[in-house]
Amino acid sequence: MAHVSTLIVVLPLLGYLLVLVNGSRLSERQIGLVATGVVGLSFVASVVAFILLLHRSNRQVTVHLFNWIDVGTLHVPAALFIDPLSITMCLFVTGISTLIHLYSISYMHGEKDFKKFFLYLNLFVFSMLTLVLANNLVLTFVGWEGVGVCSYWLVSYYFDRDSASSAGKKAFIYNRVGDVGLLLAMFLLFSRTGTLTYVGVFAKAGSLSPTVATLVVLALLLAATGKSAQIPLFNWLPDAMEGPTPVSALIHAATMVTAGVYLLVRMSPVLALSSSGRMTIAIIGGATAFVAATIATSQKDIKKVLAFSTVSQIGYMVLAVGVGAYAAAIFLMVSHAFFKALLFLGSGSVIHALNGEQDLRKMGALQRFLPLTFPTFLIGWLTISGIPPFAGFWSKGDVLTNVFEHNKILWVVGVATAILTAYYMSRLFVLTFRGTERFRQVTHGHDPHESPWMMTLPLVLLAVLSVLGGLLDLPWIHHNSLAGFLRSTFGYVAPLHAQSTVSQYGLAAVDIAAALIGLAAAFSIWRSRSEDERLTPAFLEHVWYWDDFYDATIGRPLEELAVFSDVVVEDEVIDGGVMGIAVGISRSAEGVRKIQSGFVRHYALAMMLGTAVLIVFLVARVS
């Protein structure tokens, strides 16, 4: 067990080092295969660890690697914590990473910095696994920052493009704001419990006062809003689409952005102590889900639609966490990883076919030309829209059922979001694959071509997973499924009222109706047109002017402060002070130098007068 779980983390790091050291001697394909291979092996190790864990009665294993920090009362080991939650994360992180690595070999073919791309990708997987498997908050924080910096590097991968480098900076800075939350939570917990390991904190969680618990939960929520792109820190994610599409699929859809949700779920025993904190989480999640969905309806860039969709779906997860439905959150996280990775990789395939074009208005009627991308994308679209029997229906249904029990208003918001989800995804689908051909200008009249097998194989596998993902947790076998497997790791699970079958079927019917309404609306509107000013209002297209708001309230005042510091503080106060002293000395020196006339007799006279004064003084003193 210990060796296998260590391997999960070490293998991607090994791949990183191998490519780093031997990169110049390996060909492009070899680099890709090494990088993909280690992540694949890491997946195998995760599967083995998972099976071993299943056969244990005590499903919490701590693998101590070495003592990392040992100062005073602060003991931070570098240790792995394997329990149902972390192994679930490992499985889907490594699994999807493998597929996306494979996809990237072909997608990134011929890029100038091919090697760099895989280096960062492997380092990212290593950091993500550190984050997930760490047995204490400090080590999690290392992984947390690791994925953040890899995300930054990969977003600004095309750093010679101005927009890419500024998008990277934006992502980094937004994340930094969130990181403060995680740090504050750690400080608070350490000062109150004296330990930072998860097990230790949970054991002493009962001694936290309600106020402290609420503060910790809010700090964790701040961390989650940064990493998982929730209100108020969500705007970095759409900009992060400047990175290569596999990066968007892996980091900004499937894995890294769910780290915030993972953190909240991991800290569920602390969340259990603060109902007001959980309520805040639920409201933030619900609001984000809805706001992002409205924005997604008006985006013109295929990847931007998917980005806002990701924000919206993570909003669902956070909402689920807020109502104490942790299993539902993880279920949605896993199935979302399947179908959103599928959708992103599918959009990558479309973009690849159209020579890098991302504008929905220049697509259309691609169904005929992309025989594998089309059906897989179709599955992804139906899955996210919530059509049974695909994974999205079950996972979203699970979340909404839990929300319904807890808070009716948030449930209405959730259903409205589901309608919008079906609507914007159908719009995306119709504009891309149906309708009229609008891409001839982009392809210079040629027919678009399907991508090579390395890109389509992951699509097919992810499509299969999207279809079957619902089996992880069907509502009538909760005890013997993902939810049952995970249950032991949660500190508190909202009591699931024995719901009548009627109400369960009723809620499911509402979900299906919501999906169908969205689908029908989108098809009737977008089948015959590619743009419509009234349906994509500027307010939504410009993200509720959220960026402008931050610009006006934070950016502009800070800039003015900087200008003030430059012009007034720097130029006048500091420079003026220094120059004033210098000028003063120079002026007084001008006066003093007149004494130095250069005439010997002047000096002699001065000496004599001085002597005379001295004598007079001495004589006066004596007498």
Add this chain to the structure above:
Amino acid sequence: MNVPASWYLVLAAVLFGIGAFGLLTRRSALIMFMCIELMLNAVNLTFVTFARTLSDIGGQATVFFVMVVAAAEVTVGLGIVVAVFRRRASTSVDELSELRG
């Protein structure tokens, strides 16, 4: 004939005054040297006078020191004056104002 000490002191004061006046008014380095010698010797005279009136040999001993130092100073000073004169054919100290502030 017994000359009172005050005469010597008055003479010394007059000599010192002449020397000081000369030092302040003349521009030739040589003349200024002579004035300085005059002042030094005026001081020497007061030393000797007091040595006698107070019966203290210390005053006379000091005079020797002053003479030695004066001789050494003249040697150096005249050397400088000769060197300057070689360069600019003038010993006017007013022209030597390179060190003016």
